[in-house]
Amino acid sequence: MNRRAFVLSLLAVPRGASAAHAQAAALRLPQFRDATPQSRIGFQCNGSPTSQKYLIETMPGGVAMFDYDGDGRMDLYFVNGAKLDDPMPPRKEPDKTDPRFWNRLYHNNGDGTFTDVTAKAGVQGRGYGMGVAVGDYDNDGHTDLYVTNFGRNILYHNNGDGTFTDVTDKAGVGGSGWSSSACFVDYDRDGWLDLIVTRYMQWDFEKNIWCGPREPGYRGYCHPASFKQATHLVFHNNGDGTFTDVSDASGIGTVPGYGLGIAFNDYDRDGWPDILIANDNVPEQLFHNLRNGKFEEVALRVGLAYDEDGRTFSGMGTDFDDYDNDGWPDVVVGALANEKYALFRNRKGEFEYVSGRSGLGRISSMHSGWGLKLIDYDNDGWKDLFVAQGHVMDNISLSSPSLKYLEPMLLLKNDAGVFEDVSALSGDVLGVPRASRGVAFGDLDNDGFPDVVVSCLNAPAVVLRNGGGNGNHWLLVNTVGTSSNRDGIGARIRVVSESGLEQFGFVTTAGSYQSANDKRVHFGLGQDKKVKLLEILWPSGIEQRLEGITADQILTVKEPPRAVK
């Protein structure tokens, strides 16, 4: 055996489809196209970079995909930074008065275009923005907005007439410090959405220090360990428009971290939502719901805190969903280049690190992932993985020429649990290098193929339309709670389609990075034109069963009264 053959024989491990095979398959892969110009969305997330390398500059911002006016079409909300001085004078706050720094709300006109309705809606924001969460916290049928900031956060109540009211003070959810991702979740299943907010670290302009070599151009954004960890916030919804800060009482606020991402699901299938927090360079956290308003942090015990070598990584965006269709929600967490994106497979409540086996580790080791989600973009019945990328350091190429600040998007096709990189085969727009941050996922044009909206730092946001066209079928399930919270957030859905393929979904707007996704639960059905069985376990405990559902529709399901099963 010659030397090359020997090297190759050492590396000859089972892989997915060959390149030629992939190319052939590409003929049937849906293509993403850049729909930004036609959309008339001209948003740019302005981080206001300074020579001081204030860490907040490189961290925003989020996107929300939600239907604020109830017309059945997903609208978009972008979070923006604010103007910073270089350096910031003592006690001066970031300035958001310039419209370039406003957060923006865009109304979906239903024809591929959007209209900026920010001023009318009154959601420009204040302070230096980071992320956004959406949910109908008062069960009035209109989706509300929660904006996280460096500084006080904002709760915007949706008035149902195209306008919002800042009710932060009345609701008591302003918080403080540096908030990052947030989510609405009815953790105590009382029918009202509560609010959980991750905070990144204890940082302020006055605490800023020099990090990196003291050479021109080399100053960098600091490693989080340069600053103290922060505690997360938990606000319990009192059902009267106010919330109570139960951060400490819940147990979540007693375990600090460098929180950047948040998602929830019921990892042990006990019917109660558990909270996942992706932390930067300290152990990931999983808060197990003890069903009495309290949580216990169990990530280490269940194998979710570290990678397979017991090492931390730079957890950023995250998702908590079932990629292998076994009914147990898995976890994916983005990380920085020279690490690997982490994929944890849920084996009946215990997690196994499978970044290596799934192919994700090999593909992601040179990338940095922020907003991400397991989405079945090609409707074949397997959730794929989309990751928006870009390094945290805008000067990373000086110290590491192989690494780039601007990176292309990553799209990985799920082939029964093994991921294959199909980015280059899925539309030129994915190959454009960007400093991507927050990403919202959902169906902008209600065609059954999930679209993607990416917020880019100091560059225009991008609307990625999924062209579909492969003939696969789909179902979108829009839950309306009655006993449960009106959004049905926290409902668990099981679908069995004609061929017998079984899939599981979960109603949530959380996940990705600092962003909020389309609440409707998407199922790709492959060639199946019917769903034989659809079961919903509502947060109230009510079970609902529907049969013989035709594919290719948006199915609105109202929670039945308690007596009916």
Added chain:
Amino acid sequence: MRLFQSFVAFLGGLCTVAALHAQSATPPLVGVACNLLVSEDERHEGLNTLHAGKYAAAERAFQNAFDACPSQHSILLDLSRAELQAKTLSEAIRSAQRFLELEPNSIDGRIVLANAFFMAQRPQDALRESEAVLRQEPALAVALKLKGNVQYLTGDLDGALATFVTLLDKHPEDEEGPYMLGRIYYQEKRIDHATGQFQRVLKLNPKSYKAYDNLGLCYQSLGDTELATRYFLTAIKLVDKDHPEYDWAYANLASLLLDAGDAEKAFGFASKAATRNPNSARNFYIGGKALSKLGKHELSANWLERSASLDSKYPEPLYLLSRVYSQLGQKEKAKEALERFEVVKKDAPRERR
């Protein structure tokens, strides 16, 4: 100290470097009882036995040589070196200090002492002594290397970087300069820069197996698995017969193969690494990890226990042990391993990025 221990092994011991520098003899002083003939004979015997690897015999011979002629101060340095080789580190330090009491301005003596402190895992003392030498001779290669290595091992990468840049500047033909710069850049995850330095080493010494080995690590980090494998295999070819003590390339290739999903081949290379160096906790960890992936959980637990016993401050095997014991249904052992992991992890250095 895990890093320290493994790195001392990795360098092959800096004492040989110091030995190259210090070979001077001190003339006998008038008025001191001295049987020079006996002393020279014993010293000669000491050098021979030292060369033959009979360290205890060498120690005795040098001691006899010094007793026969105490005015021959430099014998104390030979004695210190023999004690270092015999791993009687306290004695080595004491002998070097005795020499310096007699010859306080001796650069050779201070280097031997610094080296002894280094081997005895007293980095601050080693740093102090090497800096004392550098105040007298700012460009002395052996002192720069000692200082830089101490800085590297104590986590002062900026300091180590400056020291090895000086070494490279003053001694561009010395391969240790670019080699250590490569190591530092690799630690800092500046992989491209590290790659450049290791390639520089190969220009100076085309048979530098350590450079090949490290290039393998670099290309693995850069995602080029095929090239990384080639470099590891080249390193293995170079060390296979000529450097039976060098195990790193085997372990590194095993680790790469594990990442590539081939646990069976990975275990083969990990076994070779462990055979070469049965005192390496990492070798047994990689072997145990491969066995775990092969589903051989009981064997895996044995390897991981061995790894943990070889280095009580190494968190990785403990974390995997807890998972393996869970797989075996041994909940108590799993819990215990996880508790041990938590304790060790608290003191472990944080991951760089």
